[in-house]
Amino acid sequence: MRALSLPYILLAIAPATLGAPGPGPRSAQQQQFHLAAQAVSAVSGSQAPLPDPPAQGHVQLLDSDGKHERYDGHQVWRLDWARLSTRVKDNILNAADSLGLDIWRASSTTFDVRVPPLSQSILRSLLPADLVSTYIPDVQALLDSAPVADDPLPGDGGDDDDVWNVTTLASPFHDGYHTLDQVYQFGEALVSHFNIVTSYDIGTTAEGRPIRAWSAKIDEEATPGIPEDGGDAHDENDKFEFIIQANQHAREWVSSSAAMYFLHSLVLDATADSTSHAAQLLRTFTFTVVAVVNPDGFTYSHEHSRLWRKNRQDVGGLLCKADSPGIDLNGNWGHKFVPSRLACSESYSGQTAFEAHETRAMADYLVNGSNPEAGRTLPIKAFIDLHSYGQLFMFPFAYSCADFPPDAENLMEAGLGVAKAMRMTTQGEGYQTGQACDLTYRSAGDAIDYSYAVADVRWSYSAELRDTGTYGFVLPPHLIRPTGEEVSAGLRYLATFIFDTEIDL
Numbered sequence: 001m002r003a004l005s006l007p008y009i010l011l012a013i014a015p016a017t018l019g020a021p022g023p024g025p026r027s028a029q030q031q032q033f034h035l036a037a038q039a040v041s042a043v044s045g046s047q048a049p050l051p052d053p054p055a056q057g058h059v060q061l062l063d064s065d066g067k068h069e070r071y072d073g074h075q076v077w078r079l080d081w082a083r084l085s086t087r088v089k090d091n092i093l094n095a096a097d098s099l100g101l102d103i104w105r106a107s108s109t110t111f112d113v114r115v116p117p118l119s120q121s122i123l124r125s126l127l128p129a130d131l132v133s134t135y136i137p138d139v140q141a142l143l144d145s146a147p148v149a150d151d152p153l154p155g156d157g158g159d160d161d162d163v164w165n166v167t168t169l170a171s172p173f174h175d176g177y178h179t180l181d182q183v184y185q186f187g188e189a190l191v192s193h194f195n196i197v198t199s200y201d202i203g204t205t206a207e208g209r210p211i212r213a214w215s216a217k218i219d220e221e222a223t224p225g226i227p228e229d230g231g232d233a234h235d236e237n238d239k240f241e242f243i244i245q246a247n248q249h250a251r252e253w254v255s256s257s258a259a260m261y262f263l264h265s266l267v268l269d270a271t272a273d274s275t276s277h278a279a280q281l282l283r284t285f286t287f288t289v290v291a292v293v294n295p296d297g298f299t300y301s302h303e304h305s306r307l308w309r310k311n312r313q314d315v316g317g318l319l320c321k322a323d324s325p326g327i328d329l330n331g332n333w334g335h336k337f338v339p340s341r342l343a344c345s346e347s348y349s350g351q352t353a354f355e356a357h358e359t360r361a362m363a364d365y366l367v368n369g370s371n372p373e374a375g376r377t378l379p380i381k382a383f384i385d386l387h388s389y390g391q392l393f394m395f396p397f398a399y400s401c402a403d404f405p406p407d408a409e410n411l412m413e414a415g416l417g418v419a420k421a422m423r424m425t426t427q428g429e430g431y432q433t434g435q436a437c438d439l440t441y442r443s444a445g446d447a448i449d450y451s452y453a454v455a456d457v458r459w460s461y462s463a464e465l466r467d468t469g470t471y472g473f474v475l476p477p478h479l480i481r482p483t484g485e486e487v488s489a490g491l492r493y494l495a496t497f498i499f500d501t502e503i504d505l
């Protein structure tokens, strides 16, 4: 077998970022690579010579409109790295991070990474063939096949209800991906059409956009005489909040689509029949959906770089490739936070916890509610953080497997039920359940660790929605509905599970 000197290979991918290796004082990054190289050599048993760097480093191509980043010839490769040790995997991840490579997904067994054309041949020549497979042969071709429904829909005369026809789940909204304005417009259409839905802003981003929440609930007073569980109406003290957030990572579009689909379907079912299961859930839980937690990044992923991940906050200091500020929101939460050194990295988590406006706003909302003066009045039963991709439903902790939550057994049991409910939908896919640290890789400062350990939300889960890598972040629009169905079924199952085990005793 060939030597797996991956850090050297990664060194060759982006020489412009790292600077030419050579004599003289070593930078922190160079030192890190040498350490990584030693670790890999120890495993592979030999030392590969450092290859010549390719002629150019990172090049960003723009569309003819000069706005949209292009990914012509970029491929997504999957490294089957189950046989590598954790230490070596850590080193490879660190190295890839330092170089600003775009890691799509890292689990304990696979590693998906986007490889620009210039780096492909050198990587091919160095990597053992059985370690790598090409998952997406041309990222740009895939993007071209899945256009965004940016155009106003037929009948857009300014009346929100007419545009989206929120009276039916067949609404054209669920057939495509939409800009932030359109997502907000759809949410406001729900508010104006259904009196059980309200909206409010929980904060403002660095670029000044509102972070919007939509809440749905049914007040007993508003629906008198509805028999429930033999007629015992729950009083105000038995009410709880069930919070769903999505799109922390800008490019994970299907997460906000599925969140809105869930809210829409629940509200439609509940209003169509006040004795329905959905109505019963809404009498117990206030369901709050923060569909786009990262509105700046989301907008940037629409208007400039489809594969943008972080927020758009100016983090100052370091010069990276052109125009890449931002904080990886899902590393910036205040439980077991680890500061980042490299602002250029796609997983830059910031210098301090809650440095990002968005994580600060969400944490404030979790702890203090929407009216900080009054403080939080409604206890939170569940917090769900939606991502893509990987088809996973995970409970805390993400930062370490050595820390096992006291509720792990219950979380696992409910999680397995959620996964089954998702699979049992018409076109349901299989979802894996487990502890986040086990199913994903290296995620300190994670949202669910904070919600569980600090905000005291027992039923905290993070979900990676479709798919498992065929399309990755570029999931085709026709798969929005099946994904929305899965999330609807899964979250209704979870709410019912919580109701049965903790509320309706």
Ligand SMILES: *[C@@H]1O[C@H](CO)[C@@H](O)[C@H](O)[C@H]1NC(C)=O
Binding pocket: 162, 165, 167, 168, 170
């Ligand atoms: C909205 O959808 C319903 C049900 O499919 C349909 O009957 C109605 O005509 C639609 N309304 C508009 C304005 O398109």
Ligand SMILES: *[C@@H]1O[C@H](CO)[C@@H](O)[C@H](O)[C@H]1NC(C)=O
Binding pocket: 363, 364, 367, 368, 372
């Ligand atoms: C909640 O409110 C308290 C008191 O105003 C404040 O100190 C805290 O920063 C707020 N947010 C969180 C996440 O605790």
